[in-house]
Amino acid sequence: MPGMYRALHFSDVHVDLPLGQFPFGTMFNKRFVGFANLALRRRHRFAAAREKLAALAAFARDQQVGALLCTGDFTVLGTHPEYAVAKAAIGDLLALDAPFVTVPGNHDVYLPDTRADDRFNHYFGELLVNDCPDLATEDGWPRVRLLDSKVAAVCVDSARPNPQVWRSSGRIPDAQLERLGAALSDPRLADRFVFVMTHYAPRRRDGTPDTRHHGLDNADELLSVCAGMRGAVLHGHIHHRYSLEAQGVRIFGAGSATDRGREGLWLFECTPQGIRALPGSWNGSGYVLEPSGAIEL
Numbered sequence: 324m325p326g327m328y329r330a331l332h333f334s335d336v337h338v339d340l341p342l343g344q345f346p347f348g349t350m351f352n353k354r355f356v357g358f359a360n361l362a363l364r365r366r367h368r369f370a371a372a373r374e375k376l377a378a379l380a381a382f383a384r385d386q387q388v389g390a391l392l393c394t395g396d397f398t399v400l401g402t403h404p405e406y407a408v409a410k411a412a413i414g415d416l417l418a419l420d421a422p423f424v425t426v427p428g429n430h431d432v433y434l435p436d437t438r439a440d441d442r443f444n445h446y447f448g449e450l451l452v453n454d455c456p457d458l459a460t461e462d463g464w465p466r467v468r469l470l471d472s473k474v475a476a477v478c479v480d481s482a483r484p485n486p487q488v489w490r491s492s493g494r495i496p497d498a499q500l501e502r503l504g505a506a507l508s509d510p511r512l513a514d515r516f517v518f519v520m521t522h523y524a525p526r527r528r529d530g531t532p533d534t535r536h537h538g539l540d541n542a543d544e545l546l547s548v549c550a551g552m553r554g555a556v557l558h559g560h561i562h563h564r565y566s567l568e569a570q571g572v573r574i575f576g577a578g579s580a581t582d583r584g585r586e587g588l589w590l591f592e593c594t595p596q597g598i599r600a601l602p603g604s605w606n607g608s609g610y611v612l613e614p615s616g617a618i619e620l
């Protein structure tokens with residue numbers, strides 16, 4: 324349709340790495356090996372991640388998507404070989420004529436060593452464009468993308484290393500939240516529908532906050548900052564696709580695009596008349612839309 328701009332939200336692709344390529348001997352400490360074994364038990368769920376990402380690129384091309392919005396968790400354990408494989412696996416998506424906008428997930432910054440060598444930036448730095456760098460904190464976030472004359476994305480980084488094996492929670496630094504508030508009232512975004520992107524879910528599918536060890540520490544603060552905005556919060560982390568409204572904020576969780584049996588995505592159709600969000604899923608050979616579940620914004 325003329326005048327329509329489409330944005331594809333997907334997440335948590337957790338690209339599989341052949342077991343022999345995991346660098347256990349060089350960079351995993353003993354405590355980590357124990358947990359890595361547990362994490363790797365779920366590998367079979369993501370065994371077809373690369374094939375699905377190629378299919379996702381075909382789907383995005385067919386839909387003439389104008390922007391790819393990925394809310395993190397490219398890897399499982401945040402190791403260098405996983406990053407390299409994940410980067411290759413999204414090659415078809417990167418080759419599309421559409422900006423790839425993203426944030427790190429907790430699995431991408433799994434242990435402090437990923438922060439020490441700025442690993443996410445090393446592999447995905449070319450994607451971390453900021454159209455309004457004056458709005459960012461010293462760490463470079465939030466990152467704003469002016470995607471279309473009527474659409475923008477503002478990315479905040481909620482992921483952090485969790486060396487404790489029982490914990491996978493996150494937090495958006497206070498300074499980023501403050502700047503997010505400034506961005507949402509900035510004249511450059513005034514006439515745009517804004518996708519606020521972060522990895523962690525502000526709410527679970529049933530509307531309750533996620534647990535202390537798995538959730539976003541300052542979910543309520545994020546929702547307060549976003550209250551009243553013309554836009555939506557996009558997240559991943561919870562591997563189920565859903566959408567709900569909380570504290571007056573529309574929230575979309577893309578789930579995981581590649582987790583076997585529960586693959587999900589959202590396609591946003593943006594027109595001057597409004598925004599329509601279409602849920603998508605995997606039918607065994609490709610991604611398909613479920614128009615009956617459309618949400619008008």
Ligand SMILES: [Fe+2]
Pocket residue numbers: 335337396428430560561562
């Ligand atoms: Fe995930």
Ligand SMILES: [Fe+2]
Pocket residue numbers: 396428429430522559560561
């Ligand atoms: Fe996650």
